[in-house]
Amino acid sequence: LFLADRNILANQAFNAFSAFPEDALVRIAPDEIRKKKKVPKNGSLFFTIFQTFLSGPDGGAVSDGGAVSDGSEPVDPAAPTPGPYFGEYPPDFFDFIVIDECHRGGANDESTWRGILEYFAPAVQLGLTATPKRRDNVDTYAYFGEPVYIYSLREGINDGFLTPFKVRQIATTLDEYVYTPDDTLVEGEIETGRRYEEKDFNQIIEIREREAYRVRLFMDQIDQREKTLVFCATQAHAAAVRDLVNQMKTCADPGYCQRVTANDGALGDQHLRDFQDNEKTIPTILTTSQKLSTGVDARNIRNIVLMRTVNSIIEFKQIIGRGTRLHDGKNYFTIYDFVKAHHHFSDPEWDGEPLEPEPKAGRKPVERPDLVEPQDGKAEYRPRQKVRVKLADGKERTIQHMMCTSFWHPDGTPMSAQQFMEMLFGRLPEFFGSEEELRTIWSAPDTRRRLLDGLAEKGFGREQLAEMQRIIDAEKSDVFDVLAHVAYALAPLTREARADFARVHIHGHFEEKQRAFLDFVLQHYVQVGVEELDQEKLKPLLLLQYHDSLQDALADLGRPEDIGRIFAGFQRYLYQTAVA
Structure with a gap:
């Protein structure tokens, strides 16, 4: 049994085992169970999610097909689930159980998901996780014990399995906002004098002109033929960004950018499969909120755009992991960071050793100002209305931005441009001994041609030099500027x-x-x-x-x-x- 907490992971695993005979593989889905009035047992390799096993004949409290509980967004593991399907299997039915992303709830002491693992206690159970922070996963280590095998991020880098990346840090004059009377309040109630910050945008306040400016920025920066993931604040924000991308794209295909979130169901899953298929070019850009931050294997991702805050170092590592996969012709990838997420690189836990377990503090009740207590004693949820603001005429044209490029090793340590180039292409041949000698050689057509021919023989041909131009954002500069920047750290001129x-x-x-x-x-x-x-x-x-x-x-x-x-x-x- 392969057991996950998201359909996308179970489907991915199911497809990865396609070399096995078709009649050996079984994808356990609630619709099929309800249709056949029984759980499937005729097979050798079974794939499902916790939510399916916890649902029952009457539909249960958790369903594979719903917008909230399709296994792609967080669900409440403590919800009651009468007549769970897993109970229709004998406890010793499975010999071996693989629990993917085992740090997420399956071994949690307070989780009803834990009951599945305990029910199938006769089986050998193997937990897999790429997030082995013991401080955050005390129950995981208590249940499974010490890891039987560890393969660290650093080992993966040293073995050549991960690509380095560059970060384009982008700040704009609308990263914060204070309402002024010349702007139009389209919807909701504005808090006069409040300074709205990054964490507030697209959660409690929406300014379309701000999002359009940011989308235009990254669309102008990327190669629009390259596969790109855009992480947004909410599912609604992901839809808005998708629409803006499709308005600004140069590609004529209407399916160029698609949204993949929990609410997109089977259609979203199809978009993701097409995106993962390296033989297909459409869709080229996917927008998402939470669903694609972990577990998704799309090797040809060249750009990751962060348009929402990333508060957890664990989630940040998972998002970065979407881009570090190797692929033919892919030497590096680029992160476009609008939200200062790159500050997580300075976190000592980025690639530190797993920490010893800490005692788990008791949970404090969380106060919810949006919950009101009606007379019948049941809490009622009233969602806060989102504030929508339209900027005054001319304000959009005054938005400005600043960009800064930095280079990073896959383990999260900063690199110089020279180190980054050397990692990708090797050390520049020593055809010139000083900056002045390079200027002299480059100033005459005959000596410049001999230098270029010599560089080409050593693996630095036209394609490699053009790629180096792109890496340091010097496409409008001379190749001289690339060589001088790499060799002597000179700032490129156009x-x-x-x-x-x-x-x-x-x-x-x-x-x-x-x-x-x-x-x-x-x-x-x-x-x-x-x-x-x-x-x-x-x-x-x-x-x-x-x-x-x-x-x-x-x-x-x-x-x-x-x-x-x-x-x-x-x-x-x-x-x-x-x-x-």
């Missing part, structure tokens, strides 16, 4: 900034018609890249500028050898130290 500086020198060293041609060359350099400065590009550029008439070019610019000297000679102004 090609446009280099061209502007070069034009100042060109004005004082060249004649009017020569300046016009060199300005044309610089425009192509800014738009395309340093390859436009190769010596073999000179003739195509002349033909393009002079409408296929080399005679006109010679008449304006001089003899061929003079034109060659002009073309090669001006390039040193692009890379002079004074540019910085």
Whole structure:
């Protein structure tokens, strides 16, 4: 028996055992049990969730098919469940039971789920967890005992099973909000003077313009062809973000972005299976709230976007784990962090040793201001109405942001850009001994070409250098800036900034018609890249500028050898130290 607490995990395990004969595998589902009036027993490998086993012939208190209790969102394990289905199996029916994510309730002393494990006591029971924090799982360790096998995060990294990642930390001028009378209160009651913080947004207050700005930010940053997970505050927030993504996407397919939450049921599960299928490109982006934070194996995820707070270090590690899976052609992944979740990396528990169990304090009753006590004595829940605000005209255009990129080892320790590059591509060959020597080599087309050819022979070809540009967010910079940043930690400049500086020198060293041609060359350099400065590009550029008439070019610019000297000679102004 493979026993989990979420359908998504049970289904994933069921599919992972597909190499076994079809008649050996049984997916225990309440609908099938009700249809056949009995639990399935004809098989060898059984897969189900606690909630199904605890439901009964009358539908029970927990059902596989409901919006809240489909095993993807938290449920109340203490809810009464008359006539549980697991009791229809003899206690010794299963020889071996695997409990996935065993830290979540199955071994909890106060959980009715624990009754299932005790009922099947004759079986060997194996608990699996990737979150072995004993302080948080005292009951788990008390029930199962000490782990019989431990494979640590660090071992997984050293064995090459996990990818490093970079974090784009994003802050905006609407990370906090105080209501002002020029804004429109669309719905709810605003608390005058209150400063709404990140934890409040999309829980008790909603500002659509703020969410649209954030979605536009990450959509402009990512490669929209890459698979991406977006974690949202609530299921409603996930739906809103899905709609915004589909409005802003460049892809024509209407199924580009889908929501996968508890309320999406079987359709959401199908979207997830399509997303996990590496042969399929649609859906490309999934939005979720809680459902996909743990246990989901989608190896080709290249981006994780955090649009909700992550308060637990355990949940943060699980979310990061969605991206660290290896896949062909995937060297790293990127986290877009709007909520300062990266602060969890400084938590000493990030990859610390499991802590010794601490005594579990008694639970204190939680006060619920939303619960009112009617006269019949039964508590009644009145959900608080969410506040919706529309920003005043023009305010949306004043929203600003700041981004910062950092690089991280899979174990959560920070890395320099140079260390990150070396981990992915190896150490740069020592073809230049200093920053000044690199500038000199790069300033002339012939020596630059020899350097690029030498780098390509050592595994740093055009694709690798372009990827390095993307990693340090320098797509609008020269390849020189990538090499100088990795080797000497120089801040990259854009090609446009280099061209502007070069034009100042060109004005004082060249004649009017020569300046016009060199300005044309610089425009192509800014738009395309340093390859436009190769010596073999000179003739195509002349033909393009002079409408296929080399005679006109010679008449304006001089003899061929003079034109060659002009073309090669001006390039040193692009890379002079004074540019910085």
